[in-house]
Amino acid sequence: MSHSAVDVVVVGAGAAGMAGAVALAGLGLQVVLLDEQGSPGGQIYRGITLAPLSRRDLLGPDYAHGNVLAQALASSSVRYEKGAAVWQVTRDHQVSYLRDGRLHTLQAKAVLLATGAMERPFPIPGWTLPGVMSAGAAQILLKSAGLAPSEPVVLAGCGPLLYLLGWQYLRAGVPIKALVDTTRPEDYWRARRHLFAALRAWPYLRKGLELMRSLRSAHIPHYTAAEQLAVEGDEAATALTFTVAGKAQRIESRCVLLHQGVVPNIQFSQSLRARHYWDADQLCFSPVVDAWGELDVPGVFAAGDGAGIGGAQAAALQGELAGLGIAQRLGAIEAGQRDPRAATLRERLALNLRIRPFLDALYQPREENRIPADNVMVCRCEEVTAGDLRKFVALGCAGPNQAKSFGRCGMGPCQGRMCGLTVTEVIAKARGVTAEEVGYYRIRPPIKPITLGELAGD
Amino acid sequence: MSQSTQHALQQREQGVIESDVIVIGGGLVGTAVGYGLAREGADTVVLDQGDDAFRASRGNFGLVWVQGKGHDLPDYSRWTRSSATRWPGFAEALMADSGVDVQLRQPGGFHMCFSDEEMLERQSRLQTLQDALGDYPFQMLDAADLKARLPLIGPTVVGASYTPQDGHVNPLKLLRALHTSAQNKGARFYNGVQVDRLDGSAGEFCVTAGSQRFVAPRVVLAAGLGNPGLARQVGLYAPVAPNRGQVLVSERVRPFLDHPTINVRQTDEGTVQLGDSMEEVGFDDNTSTHVLEAIARRGVATFPLLRDVRLIRAWAALRVMSPDGFPIYQQSATHPGAFVVTCHSGVTLAAAHALRIAPWVMGGAMPDELGVFAGERFLTDKVFSHAH
Amino acid sequence: MRTDPLFQPVMSEVRSTRTVTLSFNDQALEVPAGISVAAALLMSGIHRFRATPVSESPRAPYCMMGVCFECLVEIDGAPNRQSCLIEVADGMRIRSQEGARDLIFQPVSVQAVEVQS
Numbered sequence: 001m002s003h004s005a006v007d008v009v010v011v012g013a014g015a016a017g018m019a020g021a022v023a024l025a026g027l028g029l030q031v032v033l034l035d036e037q038g039s040p041g042g043q044i045y046r047g048i049t050l051a052p053l054s055r056r057d058l059l060g061p062d063y064a065h066g067n068v069l070a071q072a073l074a075s076s077s078v079r080y081e082k083g084a085a086v087w088q089v090t091r092d093h094q095v096s097y098l099r100d101g102r103l104h105t106l107q108a109k110a111v112l113l114a115t116g117a118m119e120r121p122f123p124i125p126g127w128t129l130p131g132v133m134s135a136g137a138a139q140i141l142l143k144s145a146g147l148a149p150s151e152p153v154v155l156a157g158c159g160p161l162l163y164l165l166g167w168q169y170l171r172a173g174v175p176i177k178a179l180v181d182t183t184r185p186e187d188y189w190r191a192r193r194h195l196f197a198a199l200r201a202w203p204y205l206r207k208g209l210e211l212m213r214s215l216r217s218a219h220i221p222h223y224t225a226a227e228q229l230a231v232e233g234d235e236a237a238t239a240l241t242f243t244v245a246g247k248a249q250r251i252e253s254r255c256v257l258l259h260q261g262v263v264p265n266i267q268f269s270q271s272l273r274a275r276h277y278w279d280a281d282q283l284c285f286s287p288v289v290d291a292w293g294e295l296d297v298p299g300v301f302a303a304g305d306g307a308g309i310g311g312a313q314a315a316a317l318q319g320e321l322a323g324l325g326i327a328q329r330l331g332a333i334e335a336g337q338r339d340p341r342a343a344t345l346r347e348r349l350a351l352n353l354r355i356r357p358f359l360d361a362l363y364q365p366r367e368e369n370r371i372p373a374d375n376v377m378v379c380r381c382e383e384v385t386a387g388d389l390r391k392f393v394a395l396g397c398a399g400p401n402q403a404k405s406f407g408r409c410g411m412g413p414c415q416g417r418m419c420g421l422t423v424t425e426v427i428a429k430a431r432g433v434t435a436e437e438v439g440y441y442r443i444r445p446p447i448k449p450i451t452l453g454e455l456a457g458d
Numbered sequence: 459m460s461q462s463t464q465h466a467l468q469q470r471e472q473g474v475i476e477s478d479v480i481v482i483g484g485g486l487v488g489t490a491v492g493y494g495l496a497r498e499g500a501d502t503v504v505l506d507q508g509d510d511a512f513r514a515s516r517g518n519f520g521l522v523w524v525q526g527k528g529h530d531l532p533d534y535s536r537w538t539r540s541s542a543t544r545w546p547g548f549a550e551a552l553m554a555d556s557g558v559d560v561q562l563r564q565p566g567g568f569h570m571c572f573s574d575e576e577m578l579e580r581q582s583r584l585q586t587l588q589d590a591l592g593d594y595p596f597q598m599l600d601a602a603d604l605k606a607r608l609p610l611i612g613p614t615v616v617g618a619s620y621t622p623q624d625g626h627v628n629p630l631k632l633l634r635a636l637h638t639s640a641q642n643k644g645a646r647f648y649n650g651v652q653v654d655r656l657d658g659s660a661g662e663f664c665v666t667a668g669s670q671r672f673v674a675p676r677v678v679l680a681a682g683l684g685n686p687g688l689a690r691q692v693g694l695y696a697p698v699a700p701n702r703g704q705v706l707v708s709e710r711v712r713p714f715l716d717h718p719t720i721n722v723r724q725t726d727e728g729t730v731q732l733g734d735s736m737e738e739v740g741f742d743d744n745t746s747t748h749v750l751e752a753i754a755r756r757g758v759a760t761f762p763l764l765r766d767v768r769l770i771r772a773w774a775a776l777r778v779m780s781p782d783g784f785p786i787y788q789q790s791a792t793h794p795g796a797f798v799v800t801c802h803s804g805v806t807l808a809a810a811h812a813l814r815i816a817p818w819v820m821g822g823a824m825p826d827e828l829g830v831f832a833g834e835r836f837l838t839d840k841v842f843s844h845a846h
Numbered sequence: 847m848r849t850d851p852l853f854q855p856v857m858s859e860v861r862s863t864r865t866v867t868l869s870f871n872d873q874a875l876e877v878p879a880g881i882s883v884a885a886a887l888l889m890s891g892i893h894r895f896r897a898t899p900v901s902e903s904p905r906a907p908y909c910m911m912g913v914c915f916e917c918l919v920e921i922d923g924a925p926n927r928q929s930c931l932i933e934v935a936d937g938m939r940i941r942s943q944e945g946a947r948d949l950i951f952q953p954v955s956v957q958a959v960e961v962q963s
């Protein structure tokens with residue numbers, strides 16, 4: 001295993017990671033940026049440096065903006081290592097990664113975690129069938145390979161990404177069989193509290209409204225307040241069933257795209273035993289960070305969606321802020337120079353985050369799609385159902401870590417990424433306590449799989 | 459929800475919960491004893507901590523291991539073997555009482571040696587045991603013999619010791635089987651309980667946890683690393699301390715290894731477990747890279763084909779270790795009815811805990827072997843080592 | 847088993863001139879260079895990537911970003927590779943991952959390991 005010392009390691013080359021790395025390098029620090037993909041951009045800007053112009057155009061101006069960051073990265077002194085799968089970050093700022101079949105360890109003075117978000121799980125009957133994917137997955141196919149569904153596709157769930165994908169498909173001439181929206185009138189009612197703030201974020205709001213208008217004027221069948229979503233099929237998806245106002249609906253499709261928001265990817269921050277809190281609006285765990293993004297683990301910072309969902313623009317600003325915070329900590333900039341720069345960034349950040357409470361309230365995922373019925377698979381890897389989990393609770397299982405021992409739930413290759421939130425919420429509801437009290441899986445390295453031979457140093 | 463848990467919830471509301479015996483600790487030791495007690499017909503209450511507790515039971519290799527144990531204390535070897543021989547019946551009983559198959563396999567086990575010195579030491583120990591106990595079958599296998607038995611063994615393995623008595627079990631299924639069996643036999647489990655105080659005198663004990671009080675004429679301390687403080691309350695001495703072990707767990711592999719070995723075993727689910735370490739790091743249950751690397755190296759040296767197998771999880775757990783590494787089993791002389799039951803081989807000894815300790819707790823004769831396991835043995839100036 | 851592909855190139859894309867040839871369960875496929883193995887299989891009508899070790903249930907990619915571990919296939923003899931994270935290469939031999947992996951890793955270019963059992 002190779003060992004070397006650097007100033008800062010940034011994990012993740014998405015919006016926050018690129019912005020943070022560039023800011024740090026700009027202040028003269030020695031920065032290594034690690035990312036497991038083959039090109040920068042994370043997920044929001046996935047494939048940005050490789051996308052042909054037509055694809056960039058199709059995906060819209062927000063996506064294209066990622067190129068600015070990518071160019072800044074390319075012209076910086078950041079040592080960017082692509083195809084680097086980070087498998088461990090320690091509290092002593094050691095970062096170990098796998099690249100080209102070999103393990104490397106970097107000793108940093110500070111670490112910036114910019115691991116972004118992942119799709120919230122959508123546990124409904126049949127969600128494990130081939131042909132069911134997340135909307136994000138479909139968007140990645142579009143961004144990274146220029147691929148779209150070959151047959152009329154069903155989009156189901158709620159949230160901006162779902163509608164954005166629909167809009168992108170419209171522009172690409174991809175037929176959408178139906179948009180099955182789980183948003184209900186009471187969601188609008190709940191969101192009205194934040195409408196004033198949302199109006200102050202008019203550019204965002206207008207974009208969203210235009211998007212919805214395009215979808216409507218394309219006469220895509222749009223079902224709202226959809227309940228009891230389920231995917232039909234034996235070996236693969238054949239249809240999506242649901243009810244609207246009690247009336248059963250069934251839409252045949254081999255490709256069902258589900259989405260109900262994104263949540264922070266907290267594998268690293270959890271493995272560091274950093275403090276997390278349960279965000280009652282976004283219904284997920286986020287790391288506790290200070291104004292510069294520092295976790296309660298000294299010298300480890302988090303920025304971007306991995307520290308709390310805020311979108312790409314906010315992520316870039318947070319990345320830069322964390323960069324400033326780290327730089328001052330390492331003596332590359334005085335507080336007196338740092339603070340005015342930071343103040344500007346904070347203003348812009350506040351602007352960008354203005355829309356969030358409205359979106360969080362409006363598109364809060366429905367309980368039945370987060371805390372499923374007994375027969376629904378919760379842990380996909382080990383095939384543990386919600387009913388199994390509830391049995392464990394009846395036997396005395398108090399939390400997710402005991403659930404691991406009771407039934408291997410969370411012990412598969414995905415290390416709880418696909419089931420963690422569901423497990424926490426199912427247990428919390430079964431016990432009649434808060435998600436905060438139940439807590440989350442104990443996450444341990446390797447955060448990404450490595451072979452025994454690689455670890456042994458063969 | 460089981461009837462006994464429902465009943466437990468009802469009683470909880472009333473504030474004082476009575477029973478024949480309280481077991482403090484719901485890990486492998488506590489639930490095994492609790493199951494045994496319930497089988498004896500005792501009205502049993504088991505108190506367990508929350509989800510975040512250290513829980514030695516969750517960090518377990520799953521070996522039902524006899525070979526080499528007690529070479530310096532024959533009663534420990536006898537005690538261990540008494541558990542191993544009872545294990546098959548115990549597993550059947552658990553299956554009948556819980557529906558959970560704990561996947562007990564006792565095909566014999568191997569302890570690999572990587573040098574001639576190790577081989578000699580192994581041989582010496584096992585020979586000592588055979589001399590002391592008489593019936594103690596073992597084999598020393600050289601590289602060729604070993605390759606005939608385990609074709610996938612690596613070229614740097616010099617040899618191994620083998621005894622037919624060794625086996626393994628699924629430790630998590632065991633924990634679940636014990637919980638379920640005990641409850642099905644009427645034991646009442648209380649979870650999320652943090653014991654504040656243990657008071658009592660002969661035949662009358664009271665455990666206080668927040669606003670809850672549990673009273674019984676007998677109490678069993680099976681609280682692992684929580685035992686030292688509790689023991690003091692009832693005239694017992696149980697100086698256990700944490701000892702960290704780290705384990706690597708691989709992705710599932712199609713069956714290739716039936717026999718457990720001391721450092722590598724394939725579970726019934728197909729995952730491969732590799733261990734381990736013995737570290738004095740206090741209450742730190744984090745993994746450490748250099749130890750994991752060493753475990754990986756040893757595993758790959760043992761079975762080279764493992765080099766391409768992917769690591770899915772690594773964990774560390776704190777063993778409940780006494781100064782000499784042997785269990786502490788004792789009934790308090792000053793507070794009769796109070797027992798301490800603690801060890802770091804909760805899987806191997808589970809059968810003995812259920813079938814021999816539990817009857818003793820309820821007033822039966824003390825098993826012969828237990829005389830050497832009193833806590834007072836540590837009240838000397840002697841320097842102890844738990845390395846064996 | 848191949849069926850009509852669930853995904854295809856979007857109309858507005860200029861078709862990539864560079865392609866690679868690879869195989870899935872011994873069936874030859876021609877796919878654009880520069881995309882992930884998962885994307886290549888999906889556009890080639892491969893609907894089922896693996897059978898789960900627990901119950902042999904059919905699975906296919908869900909997240910396309912390395913989080914779900916559903917897209918596992920065997921690539922050039924190495925089992926359980928996350929195909930959404932690996933770029934296609936000419937001559938790649940891909941096989942569906944049928945349950946748990948074998949211990950023995952047989953790289954395509956190396957003689958099979960002989961084991962007496």
